[in-house]
Every structure is written in C-alpha cells, then in structure tokens.
Amino acid sequence: MDAFYDKSKAVQTLDKIIAERTAVAASPQMYILDSESTETFGLSICRGDGDAVSRLTQHNEETGESEEATIAIQGIVSSINLPPFDARSHRPDDVKRLVHARQSVTLTGLGSPCFDRMVENSRRAYSMFSRYTPNAKLLPRPEFLAKYSAETDGGIDQHVTIAASNRFFTPIKQAGALEAVDINVEIDPRGLLAKVDRTRYVHTEDNTVDYYVLTEGDNIDRYTPTTPIIFQIGDIVEIQTSMTCIPQKGSFTVKLLLRSIILLDGSLTMEAMNARTLVTPTPAQPLKRLKRRNPYAGSVPWLQKTRGGKDHPRIDVEANESGGSHEAGSIGGQQVHSHNEIVSESQTATIDTCMDE
Incomplete structure (x- = not known):
C-alpha cells in the first residue's frame, strides 16, 4: 500500500463493514468474541483422547455433536500468498519444495479501532488454550500476531x-481418515503440484481453502465462488479461521488455520491502481x-624531454621513393649524408689509393 492508496478512507470503510457484519452475524466473530458470545455460539476447547492437539469447537444443536468452530475476521490485506504457486525453476529440488507450500493471508487495520479490538480478543482466545496444554507450556506470545x-x-x-x-499438503502418515481432494486446474494451471510424490503427501479436505466474492443484493448477500488470483494487497476481506493448538519444539502454540476468504470491498485497490496510471513517468x-x-x-613536438630534463633530438629521415633507401637528413640541425653518398665516397677513396701505389 503506497501513497496512492487512501489509508484513512480504508479505515473508515473497514470499521463500517465490521459493524454491519457483526450486527447480523449468525456465526462466531472475532470482533465480539467474549465470554458472552462464547456461550451464545456454544464454543469450547476440546482435546481428543491420546491427542496432543486441542481445538476450538462449536456445539451443533441439530446433530448434538461438536464440530470445528470457524471465526470470522475482517481486515485489510497487507500480505498474501495464494495459488497458483510457482517453482523457481524446473529442477527436481525446487519442485520438491512445493510440498511445504502454504496458503496465507495477513490482515491489518491501519489503526482501525474495530480491528484493534479483534486483536485483543484473539489474545484472550489464545490464553484460553493454556489450560489445555500439558504443564501450561503454551508460548507466551501468539505467533499469528505481528507488525x-x-x-x-x-x-x-x-x-x-x-x-x-x-499448508497445501499433508504427510500420508498424518492424514489418517482425511479424504483426499483433487486439485483444481485454476489453482494449479501449470501442473506443478501434480509432480509432488503422492505416496508421501496428499491434498486433503483439511488443506482446502475456499474463495468467494460478496455480491450484495436487495434483500440478501450472495457469496460467489471465485479464483484466488483476484485477491490483492489493499483489499478489504473477511477470512474464516479455525484455532488449533499444536506442539512445537517442546512447547505449544496456537495456529489460525485459513478455511476461506471473501472479498468484501476492492474499490480502494482499484482507485489506487487508476491513480498510478495517471502519473506521467519521469524520463530516465x-x-x-x-x-x-x-x-x-x-601534432608531436619537435623535441621531447628525456628523464634528465635535456632535449632529445629528433631524427627526420625521408624515404627514397624509387629504391626505398634513406636520403639525407639532419640531426640537431647538422647535415647528415645518406647511405648512398657515404658508399660512393668510400669507393672513390679506394680507387685513389690504388692509383698512388
């Protein structure tokens, strides 16, 4: 969210949406998750026999059984990692890393009082799990809260x-009675997830995340299924999460498991995008x-200086065009005979000597 994103308007819109949705909510809401709503929605923490994992559950009045409870949280998307996933390369080692892929959504309120209240309620819900962990080894701070x-x-x-x-995959040894679910082509258009070793990892119903868009009608709101690619940073969304306490390195921590995400308002994101297109790029x-x-x-100077500071005389020699021999030149202003002239004088001196003898 940059300078083009209207943060103050986003806070006002978020507070309005939270107030409207929690007023008529038929399911648990983090905004009103207190002792009264816990009793109203029949919430409790259950731990299976011989199971180190404890979960927040809800009593179903129709069936009389306990079910996994999901809690609604509204906020502004500050970080998101949803399919389709992509490997850095097609090397087998990079494809194997996809078994650890996770779908994640991070929400913020940008200073919204309603969102800050949800943060406090999530801390209280986290503390409730301390009575259901052996020797109260719950980590002092919830990992799902950050800055x-x-x-x-x-x-x-x-x-x-x-x-x-x-997480997108569950190890076969931990899957138990969970039912395997086919991976939608819209989630994995390139077929990368299909390359994961199915004998060791499986995509189950517990790994499934649903994606919706809110369509407001005259008398009723509709939730239309959509693809995960439409969600962007800056969107106002609602996520449905379940709370599960799991062991971690000798202690325990509570995870918020993502179950579904609903796009409530994407107008602010579109306004920011349109504003960016109107800016004239600065030429490089x-x-x-x-x-x-x-x-x-x-030009090269006639005299060049030597290391000692003395002038070094330059020798000018002209080439003879006919025979390639050198004609007369000068050294330091003194006339120098050519090679042909020196030979002629030597030969003349020899002849004169012979005649004298």
Missing part, C-alpha cells in the same frame, strides 16, 4: 497484523560519461 509498517507523510507507522495460513536521464583525451593525438 506491519505503513509509510505516511510524517514517517512510518506500525500496526498490528493477524495472519492465518494452511542519460548517464554522463567522462571525457577522455588521447595524449598522442594531434
């Missing part, structure tokens, strides 16, 4: 976040290059 940094005109503000996730400035001078270019 989100948002840029403002005055600097950077930090806001609390609530995160929910769900060409890089300035340093000028380079060639010391050997241009």
Whole structure:
C-alpha cells in the first residue's frame, strides 16, 4: 500500500463493514468474541483422547455433536500468498519444495479501532488454550500476531497484523481418515503440484481453502465462488479461521488455520491502481560519461624531454621513393649524408689509393 492508496478512507470503510457484519452475524466473530458470545455460539476447547492437539469447537444443536468452530475476521490485506504457486525453476529440488507450500493471508487495520479490538480478543482466545496444554507450556506470545509498517507523510507507522495460513499438503502418515481432494486446474494451471510424490503427501479436505466474492443484493448477500488470483494487497476481506493448538519444539502454540476468504470491498485497490496510471513517468536521464583525451593525438613536438630534463633530438629521415633507401637528413640541425653518398665516397677513396701505389 503506497501513497496512492487512501489509508484513512480504508479505515473508515473497514470499521463500517465490521459493524454491519457483526450486527447480523449468525456465526462466531472475532470482533465480539467474549465470554458472552462464547456461550451464545456454544464454543469450547476440546482435546481428543491420546491427542496432543486441542481445538476450538462449536456445539451443533441439530446433530448434538461438536464440530470445528470457524471465526470470522475482517481486515485489510497487507500480505498474501495464494495459488497458483510457482517453482523457481524446473529442477527436481525446487519442485520438491512445493510440498511445504502454504496458503496465507495477513490482515491489518491501519489503526482501525474495530480491528484493534479483534486483536485483543484473539489474545484472550489464545490464553484460553493454556489450560489445555500439558504443564501450561503454551508460548507466551501468539505467533499469528505481528507488525506491519505503513509509510505516511510524517514517517512510518506500525500496526498490528493477524495472519492465518494452511499448508497445501499433508504427510500420508498424518492424514489418517482425511479424504483426499483433487486439485483444481485454476489453482494449479501449470501442473506443478501434480509432480509432488503422492505416496508421501496428499491434498486433503483439511488443506482446502475456499474463495468467494460478496455480491450484495436487495434483500440478501450472495457469496460467489471465485479464483484466488483476484485477491490483492489493499483489499478489504473477511477470512474464516479455525484455532488449533499444536506442539512445537517442546512447547505449544496456537495456529489460525485459513478455511476461506471473501472479498468484501476492492474499490480502494482499484482507485489506487487508476491513480498510478495517471502519473506521467519521469524520463530516465542519460548517464554522463567522462571525457577522455588521447595524449598522442594531434601534432608531436619537435623535441621531447628525456628523464634528465635535456632535449632529445629528433631524427627526420625521408624515404627514397624509387629504391626505398634513406636520403639525407639532419640531426640537431647538422647535415647528415645518406647511405648512398657515404658508399660512393668510400669507393672513390679506394680507387685513389690504388692509383698512388
């Protein structure tokens, strides 16, 4: 969420949505999750015989049985990781890492009082599990709460976040009686998840996450199934989560398991996107290059300095066009005969000597 995203308007919209949805809610809401609502919705924490895992459950009056309870949480998406997943490469090692893939959504309130109230209620719900862990070894802080940094005109503000996730595969040894579920082509269009070793890992009903879009009608709201790719950072959504306490490195912690996500309002995200398209991109400035001078270019001085500071005479020699021999030149202003002239004088001296003898 950058400067184009209207954060103040998002907070107002979120508070309004939370108030409207919790007023007519027929299922547990994190916003009103107190002792009174716990009794109203028949919530309790159950732990199976010989099972180290404890869960938040809800009593079904029609069947008289206990079922997994799901709690609704509304917020602004600050981080999201939903299918389709992608491997960094097609190497077998990278494909194997997909067995640890998780679907996750992180929500924030950007300072919303209603969202801050949900954060406090989630802390109280977390503490309730301490009585159902051996020797009260529940970690002191819930892992599903963190911080989100948002840029403002005055600097950077930090806001609390609530995160929910769900692994995409379950090891066969832990699947038990869970029913295997086929992977939809919209979730895995490239078939990467199909390459996971099915003899060791399986996608079960407990790994399934549902995706919806809220369609408001005259008298009733409808939830239309959709694909996970439509959800973006900045959207106002509602997630359905279950609370499960599991052992972790000698202690216990509570996980918020993602069960479904509903798009409630995506208008602010679209407004920010439209605002970005109206900004004229700044043309890139060409890089300035340093000028380079060639010391050997241009005319060469007649005399060049030596190390001792004395002038070093330059020898000018002209080539004979006909025979390629060198003509007369000069050294330091003194006339120098050519090679042909020196040979001629030598030959003349020899002849004169012979005649004298």
